[in-house]
Structure formats: structure tokens, C-alpha cells
Amino acid sequence: MRPVALVTGASRGIGHAIALRLAETHHVLLVARERGALDEVALEISARGGVAEVLPLDLTVPAQIAERLRDQQVDVVVHNAGVGVMKPLLELTPDEWHRMMDVNVNALFHVTRAVLPGMVSRGHGHVVIIGSIAGRSAFVGGAGYATTKHAVMGFAENLMLEVRDDGVKVSVVSPGSVATTFGGRTEPKGDGQLLADDVAAAVMAVIDTPPEVLLHRVEVRILSPKRPRA
Numbered sequence: 210m211r212p213v214a215l216v217t218g219a220s221r222g223i224g225h226a227i228a229l230r231l232a233e234t235h236h237v238l239l240v241a242r243e244r245g246a247l248d249e250v251a252l253e254i255s256a257r258g259g260v261a262e263v264l265p266l267d268l269t270v271p272a273q274i275a276e277r278l279r280d281q282q283v284d285v286v287v288h289n290a291g292v293g294v295m296k297p298l299l300e301l302t303p304d305e306w307h308r309m310m311d312v313n314v315n316a317l318f319h320v321t322r323a324v325l326p327g328m329v330s331r332g333h334g335h336v337v338i339i340g341s342i343a344g345r346s347a348f349v350g351g352a353g354y355a356t357t358k359h360a361v362m363g364f365a366e367n368l369m370l371e372v373r374d375d376g377v378k379v380s381v382v383s384p385g386s387v388a389t390t391f392g393g394r395t396e397p398k399g400d401g402q403l404l405a406d407d408v409a410a411a412v413m414a415v416i417d418t419p420p421e422v423l424l425h426r427v428e429v430r431i432l433s434p435k436r437p438r439a
């Protein structure tokens with residue numbers, strides 16, 4: 210039987226690319242809100258010979274997370290879903306602030322709580338979190354988003370120290386700018402940005418380490434934003 214990997218935000222962008230790569234070796238559970246988009250990803254995976262299940266749920270609703278993930282045995286969880294509203298603090302609405310906190314930070318707690326007991330009892334598992342370069346830097350307009358990504362770094366390192374002796378790995382993969390529709394961009398910019406699959410490849414490298422080796426933090430950058438991609 211294939212190991213099971215759960216990917217949040219699997220309906221598009223980076224999560225979609227991660228799900229496609231993971232599906233080469235894992236049974237993949239696809240999480241996002243929009244069922245139709247998840248169904249399309251599942252079809253794409255089955256057309257390539259993989260197996261995927263859709264788990265539509267809203268990560269801002271802890272009861273949905275608990276209910277849908279209760280019976281899942283998960284070997285790898287990729288916390289990828291995220292939202293970004295880049296605005297100066299005084300323009301950021303309470304709703305935008307709470308949505309970023311709920312999806313980018315609070316969902317880490319709820320999803321991890323649902324899948325970690327099984328990992329600990331089986332003595333292995335991998336929690337991979339998609340962070341951001343914004344998790345260790347600052348920019349005007351980042352008071353909400355970058356704050357959530359700083360929180361992600363703290364969560365990951367503390368959890369890593371807590372569960373490594375149980376055989377569970379915790380990693381953060383932190384990309385620079387990636388060509389997706391993140392943050393409401395209508396068109397990915399393209400030049401000077403990473404592709405979603407570049408991040409997916411880094412996630413696979415982090416997962417594919419010897420059992421006793423942990424890649425805890427990885428930054429993924431475009432080599433030179435000035436050079437057009439070959």
C-alpha cells in the first residue's frame with residue numbers, strides 16, 4: 210500500500226504542483242474549499258496513473274477539519290493553503306486579518322492535531338509547511354501576511370523539537386515569489402519568479418531524505434530575477 214499524503218490548498222498553484230508530484234509515490238488526499246477544482250486535480254492524477262481522493266473543506270472551520278480528518282491515516286501532511294492580503298495595517302480590515310490568521314496559522318494547529326497522533330503512534334510521519342521568505346523579512350504591506358509567515362516559522366521549529374524523538378519530521382519550505390494567482394493576482398507575472406513546480410520539487414527533496422536525516426528549513430529562490438528563464 211502506498212503511503213498517504215494530505216495536501217492543503219491542492220486545487221491550484223503550488224498545492225496543485227505538490228499534489229501532482231506526490232501522487233507519483235503516494236495516495237493523495239486533496240484539500241481545498243472548491244470541490245469542482247479538486248475533482249479536476251483528482252482526474253489529472255488518475256490520468257497519470259495515480260490515486261487521489263478529494264476532501265473539500267474550509268480550513269477556517271475547525272469542526273470541519275476535525276470531522277473530515279478524523280478517520281484518515283496520514284503519513285505526510287503538506288500545509289500549503291494560504292491567503293495573502295498585502296496592505297498597510299490601517300487599510301487591512303479585521304476580516305482580512307482574521308482570515309489570514311485562520312488559514313495560514315490556526316489551520317496549522319487544527320490539521321496537525323488531527324493527523325499527528327497517528328504519526329506519533331506509528332513512529333513516523335512528516336509535517337511539511339509552506340512558509341515564505343516573508344517569514345523572516347519585512348516589507349510595507351506585510352503587517353498581516355508576513356506576520357502569519359513569521360508565526361509559521363515559530364510553530365515549525367517548536368513542533369520539530371517536540372516530535373523528532375517520536376520519529377516525526379517537521380520541515381518548512383520557504384519560497385520567494387512564485388508565479389501563481391496568490392493574493393488576488395489575476396495573471397502570474399512569470400519572469401523573475403519561481404514556478405509552482407520548482408517549489409513542489411523542493412518539497413519532494415525534503416520528503417525524500419534518509420529516515421535519520423531531517424531537512425528542517427529550506428529556502429527556494431530564483432537564481433537571478435534579472436535573467437529570463439531558459
Ligand SMILES: NC(=O)c1ccc[n+]([C@@H]2O[C@H](COP(=O)([O-])OP(=O)(O)OC[C@H]3O[C@@H](n4cnc5c(N)ncnc54)[C@H](OP(=O)(O)O)[C@@H]3O)[C@@H](O)[C@H]2O)c1
Binds near residue numbers: 289340341342384392
Ligand atoms: N505565490 C507566491 O508568490 C508565494 C510565495 C511564498 C509563499 N507562498 C505560499 O505558498 C502557499 C500556496 O500559495 P499559492 O501561490 O499556491 O496560492 P493560491 O494559488 O492562491 O492557492 C491557494 C490554495 O489555498 C486554498 N485555500 C484558500 N483558503 C482556503 C480555506 N479557507 N480552506 C481551504 N483551502 C483554502 C485555495 O483553494 P480554495 O480557494 O478552493 O479554498 C487554493 O487551493 C501559501 O501558503 C502561500 O503563503 C506563496
